[in-house]
Amino acid sequence: xxxxxxxxxxxxxxxxxxxxxxxxxxxxxxxxxxxxxxxxxxxxxxxxxxxxxxxxxxxxxxxxxxxxxxxxxxxxxxxxxxxxxxxxxxxxxxxxxxxxxxxxxxxxxxxxxxxxxxxxxxxxxxxxxxxxxxxxxxxxxxxxxxxxxxxxxxxxxxxxxxxxxxxxxxxxxxxxxxxxxxxxxxxxxxxxxxxxxxxxxxxxxxxxxxxxxxxxxxxxxxxxxxxxxxxxxxxxxxxxxxxxxxxxxxxxxxxxxxxxxxxxxxxxxxxxxxxxxxxxxxxxxxxxxxxxxxxxxxxxxxxxxxxxxxxxxxxxxxxxxxxxxxxxxxxxxxxxxxxxxxxxxx
Amino acid sequence: xxxxxxxxxxxxxxxxxxxxxxxxxxxxxxxxxxxxxxxxxxxxxxxxxxxxxxxxxxxxxxxxxxxxxxxxxxxxxxxxxxxxxxxxxxxxxxxxxxxxxxxxxxxxxxxxxxxxxxxxxxxxxxxxxxxxxxxxxxxxxxxxxxxxxxxxxxxxxxxxxxxxxxxxxxxxxxxxxxxxxxxxxxxxxxxxxxxxxxxxxxxxxxxxxxxxxxxxxxxxxxxxxxxxxxxxxxxxxxxxxxxxxxxxxxxxxxxxxxxxxxxxxxxxxxxxxxxxxxxxxxxxxxxxxxxxxxxxxxxxxxxxxxxxxxxxxxxxxxxxxxxxxxxxxxxxxxxxxxxxxxxxxxxxxxxxxxxxxxxxxxxxxxxxxxxxxxxxxxxxxxxxxxxxxxxxxxxxxxxxxxxxxxxxxxxxxxxxxxxxxxxxxxxxxxxxxxxxxxxxxxxxxxxxxxxxxxxxxxxxxxxxxxxxxxxxxxxxxxxxxxxxxxxxxxxxxxxxxxxxxxxxxxxxxxxxxxxxxxxxxxxxxxxxxxxxxxxxxxxxxxxxxxxxxxxxxxxxxxxxxxxxxxxxxxxxxxxxxxxxxxxxxxxxxxxxxxxxxxxxxxxxxxxxxxx
Numbered sequence: 025x026x027x028x029x030x031x032x033x034x035x036x037x038x039x040x041x042x043x044x045x046x047x048x049x050x051x052x053x054x055x056x057x058x059x060x061x062x063x064x065x066x067x068x069x070x071x072x073x074x075x076x077x078x079x080x081x082x083x084x085x086x087x088x089x090x091x092x093x094x095x096x097x098x099x100x101x102x103x104x105x106x107x108x109x110x111x112x113x114x115x116x117x118x119x120x121x122x123x124x125x126x127x128x129x130x131x132x133x134x135x136x137x138x139x140x141x142x143x144x145x146x147x148x149x150x151x152x153x154x155x156x157x158x159x160x161x162x163x164x165x166x167x168x169x170x171x172x173x174x175x176x177x178x179x180x181x182x183x184x185x186x187x188x189x190x191x192x193x194x195x196x197x198x199x200x201x202x203x204x205x206x207x208x209x210x211x212x213x214x215x216x217x218x219x220x221x222x223x224x225x226x227x228x229x230x231x232x233x234x235x236x237x238x239x240x241x242x243x244x245x246x247x248x249x250x251x252x253x254x255x256x257x258x259x260x261x262x263x264x265x266x267x268x269x270x271x272x273x274x275x276x277x278x279x280x281x282x283x284x285x286x287x288x289x290x291x292x293x294x295x296x297x298x299x300x301x302x303x304x305x306x307x308x309x310x311x312x313x314x315x316x317x318x319x320x321x322x323x324x325x326x327x328x329x330x331x332x333x334x335x336x337x338x339x340x341x342x343x344x345x346x347x348x349x350x351x352x353x354x355x356x357x358x359x360x361x362x363x364x365x366x367x368x369x370x
Numbered sequence: 371x372x373x374x375x376x377x378x379x380x381x382x383x384x385x386x387x388x389x390x391x392x393x394x395x396x397x398x399x400x401x402x403x404x405x406x407x408x409x410x411x412x413x414x415x416x417x418x419x420x421x422x423x424x425x426x427x428x429x430x431x432x433x434x435x436x437x438x439x440x441x442x443x444x445x446x447x448x449x450x451x452x453x454x455x456x457x458x459x460x461x462x463x464x465x466x467x468x469x470x471x472x473x474x475x476x477x478x479x480x481x482x483x484x485x486x487x488x489x490x491x492x493x494x495x496x497x498x499x500x501x502x503x504x505x506x507x508x509x510x511x512x513x514x515x516x517x518x519x520x521x522x523x524x525x526x527x528x529x530x531x532x533x534x535x536x537x538x539x540x541x542x543x544x545x546x547x548x549x550x551x552x553x554x555x556x557x558x559x560x561x562x563x564x565x566x567x568x569x570x571x572x573x574x575x576x577x578x579x580x581x582x583x584x585x586x587x588x589x590x591x592x593x594x595x596x597x598x599x600x601x602x603x604x605x606x607x608x609x610x611x612x613x614x615x616x617x618x619x620x621x622x623x624x625x626x627x628x629x630x631x632x633x634x635x636x637x638x639x640x641x642x643x644x645x646x647x648x649x650x651x652x653x654x655x656x657x658x659x660x661x662x663x664x665x666x667x668x669x670x671x672x673x674x675x676x677x678x679x680x681x682x683x684x685x686x687x688x689x690x691x692x693x694x695x696x697x698x699x700x701x702x703x704x705x706x707x708x709x710x711x712x713x714x715x716x717x718x719x720x721x722x723x724x725x726x727x728x729x730x731x732x733x734x735x736x737x738x739x740x741x742x743x744x745x746x747x748x749x750x751x752x753x754x755x756x757x758x759x760x761x762x763x764x765x766x767x768x769x770x771x772x773x774x775x776x777x778x779x780x781x782x783x784x785x786x787x788x789x790x791x792x793x794x795x796x797x798x799x800x801x802x803x804x805x806x807x808x809x810x811x812x813x814x815x816x817x818x819x820x821x822x823x824x825x826x827x828x829x830x831x832x833x834x835x836x837x838x839x840x841x842x843x844x845x846x847x848x849x850x851x852x853x854x855x856x857x858x859x860x861x862x863x864x865x866x867x868x869x870x871x872x873x874x875x876x877x878x879x880x881x882x883x884x885x886x887x888x889x890x891x892x893x894x895x896x897x898x899x900x901x902x903x904x905x906x907x908x909x910x911x912x913x914x915x916x917x918x919x920x921x922x923x924x925x926x927x928x929x930x931x932x933x934x935x936x937x938x939x940x941x942x943x944x945x946x947x948x949x950x951x952x953x954x955x956x957x958x959x960x961x962x963x964x965x966x967x968x969x970x971x972x973x974x975x976x977x978x979x980x981x
Contacts, residue, residue: 077822077825078820080665080819082661092827093827093839097825098825099825100817100818100819100825100826100827100828101825101826101827101828101829102661102664102827102828102829103827103828103829103830103831104657104660104687104830105657105683105684105687105830108653108654108657108683108684110654110657111612111649111653111654111655111656111657111658111661112657112658112660112661112664113661114612114647114654114657114658114661115610115612115657115658115659115660115661115662115663115664115665115667115669116661116662116664116665116819117661118610118645118647118658118662119609119610119645119661119662119665119666119667119669120665120666120667120818120819120820122820123665123819123820140650140651140654141650141653141654141657143650144649144650144654340642340645340647341641341642342641342642342645343636343639343641343642343643344639344641346665346820347609347610347643347644347645347662347667348609348662348665348666348667348818348820349666349820350607350609350643352607352784352785354636354643355607355608355609355634355643355644355668356605356606356607356781356785357604357605357633357634359780361633362601362605362778362780365601365629366591366777366778369591369592369593369597369777370589370590370591370592
């Protein structure tokens with residue numbers, strides 16, 4: 025870390041200890057992938073030195089949507105209604121542009137009841153991190169299929185899913201999200217790197233995290249099980265993220281590394297593995313998603329990033345100060361304005 | 371449109387020298403999309419400029435072009451600007467409806483019509499003025515499209531001559547309407563003059579109707595309720611607007627956007643001090659408003675019945691999580707899609723208890739364009755004071771029709787931002803409990819993201835005073851009881867009714883919203899024609915204040931007049947009234963989709979009085 029640690033205590037660059045990033049005790053099942061994601065959120069916010077009091081954490085309804093209670097206790101939280109977190113987040117982020125927003129949703133909350141709001145959130149490129157904790161099933165109502173369940177996967181009861189899945193990453197890229205990634209709850213190193221990069225990006229960061237449901241969807245017939253995901257995960261690049269406040273001293277072979285500069289000067293370094301991967305090219309990303317899905321594999325990593333894309337706040341042309349704190353002198357035009365308007369109706 | 375069921379009369383029209391001055395209704399029947407709006411507004415404005423009280427009502431189809439539209443202008447020296455049931459002067463421009471329009475007139479009415487329609491053959495008890503529109507248009511322009519657009523100005527010219535409406539006022543109104551478009555002004559003036567000259571040379575005055583100058587409109591404005599509400603929202607300091615287009619509410623947010631663009635840019639940076647988002651649907655619109663309200667913005671949305679239904683779930687969240695929001699419901703006819711372009715007061719009951727579980731929401735009930743403006747301002751204060759969604763229940767008649775009004779007063783009150791926790795308060799309280807009733811009024815303190823005060827977790831699931839998730843019976847019932855207590859506080863904060871108690875009568879009328887204008891006229895009719903004096907209470911908000919029940923106590927019979935089938939406000943009153951009060955209440959429901967008129971109220975009230 026750039027900030028020197030106080031003797032005997034591990035603190036981050038704003039002087040906070042990891043405990044400042046913790047939340048209430050989880051009530052999810054032991055071994056739930058969502059808990060691992062919560063841990064990575066805590067790690068990444070701590071390591072990036074984000075002030076937790078300047079964070080808004082939002083969610084919809086479902087197991088995943090419970091998790092904002094389990095991290096960043098000092099942040100304002102909003103557990104909204106099923107599938108509708110994007111709209112609440114839109115109002116909140118637009119009205120206070122200074123806050124950092126993180127939303128946690130699930131595959132049912134996003135892909136089924138919330139697909140309409142999800143689609144329009146991606147279109148707007150609202151500056152926020154949007155995480156889908158993706159287990160392919162409805163946990164809280166005991167295991168029904170969600171729209172990301174793979175064709176042919178089976179429930180414990182023997183019911184077979186006969187509809188094709190929605191690929192949220194493909195959707196997000198097509199619709200205009202400027203940072204799209206997929207990871208796996210069991211890959212702490214990659215997930216943390218992605219989250220840290222997302223914290224440096226301005227725009228919608230859509231991160232689909234495969235997160236096996238240990239109770240309802242972790243059996244051999246399921247493609248969202250821990251063992252399936254582990255065996256079929258295809259990391260598209262070895263991710264390294266260098267925040268703007270850290271000295272860049274990592275060694276990379278120029279021939280195998282792509283550096284993407286994010287809005288605040290941070291660098292995202294992707295070292296190529298199997299193929300020549302360019303995360304700033306939409307077509308490459310979409311082709312990769314199609315090809316890996318065809319082989320029953322999940323491409324993981326930062327699939328697409330467009331660092332300079334205008335975000336929704338800039339598109340709206342808002343004043344720098346949060347709308348929520350504007351003084352009456354700025355929000356109530358003077359009497360002359362009313363007089364002029366009245367005259368126009370005479 | 372059949373407004374009366376007059377049979378064909380054999381008697382000839384009355385040719386009278388008697389004059390009926392400043393007391394009649396003109397109805398212009400056209401097809402929508404034919405450019406009649408300019409001609410109609412010029413006519414309305416000319417009468418207004420002559421100092422005569424007027425009201426303009428557009429009865430239009432849910433369609434863009436080609437279907438029948440009726441525009442009614444009522445001039446009335448007494449200031450009755452509600453709908454008049456009888457049409458006195460018909461301008462029949464629509465071949466499709468002309469026959470029915472003519473057949474529905476009362477004997478003695480006048481008809482200005484396009485000559486080829488030969489409407490004079492239909493009845494002998496009316497006064498007919500045939501006008502050869504196409505022939506008169508020929509010398510004005512060769513352009514077929516322009517001819518269609520300015521053709522309607524001809525009837526304005528004819529009416530100017532027949533009704534003694536000053537041509538100079540017509541020209542002034544036309545210039546006001548068209549702004550600086552000189553070519554358009556020239557063409558329209560030519561048509562106007564052609565109509566006037568034709569009437570002067572060929573149409574001797576046979577009907578009794580005339581406009582004579584008065585001084586009853588001096589300093590007044592003509593405005594639609596949606597624009598009035600928009601001005602109110604802007605001056606309330608709205609910072610966040612999310613909306614989804616729907617008739618008859620769209621023009622509220624569209625006007626607001628225009629005003630915000632003009633008056634709400636930061637002078638230094640040129641950036642906006644507001645955000646307007648056209649949402650993907652009404653669910654998202656209210657979701658965004660709640661997100662904005664949660665962080666402390668002054669946030670609003672505007673919709674109509676179908677959109678309000680979609681907002682039900684979020685309204686419940688706003689109620690239970692206690693987030694301020696302002697929702698305008700410009701009511702139209704339901705159920706379902708219903709009649710999107712017709713008016714009603716049909717969402718009262720559903721809005722009052724919108725969403726599942728035990729919920730109650732304050733409703734504001736503007737009756738005039740002035741109240742659209744002032745209640746818009748008031749609604750933001752109430753929403754923040756009560757930390758809950760507040761509904762402003764206007765309707766299509768108020769929102770989209772043109773009303774006369776005194777100019778609006780600039781707000782003098784500083785906005786009330788409600789109970790926001792600050793450092794001294796936190797010190798006084800010792801601990802922050804987001805949902806703790808520390809003042810006994812049911813209203814807790816709140817913090818917002820970024821204000822430096824303690825954070826809390828907002829949720830629509832069960833919670834205790836500390837905003838922690840809780841399924842404990844005691845926490846749940848205590849919280850719900852507090853919310854009920856908060857609603858009792860709302861009772862003391864909402865606008866009080868307007869009450870006129872007459873000493874020598876035991877008959878009372880209760881009404882609200884645009885129904886008010888029919889009541890004003892009906893009470894005069896009851897007094898003058900039936901020697902029946904009435905007391906009157908105009909509701910301005912829900913929850914009901916004590917004045918409402920006092921009023922019922924002072925009457926023997928109370929007629930609740932409203933524009934819906936199921937006596938919705940009466941149902942709400944019954945929920946709170948005692949058995950003696952309930953026994954006094956009678957209902958006059960009206961649900962034709964047309965603005966209620968005074969005559970209908972008088973007839974129905976007398977029928978019930980005699981039974």
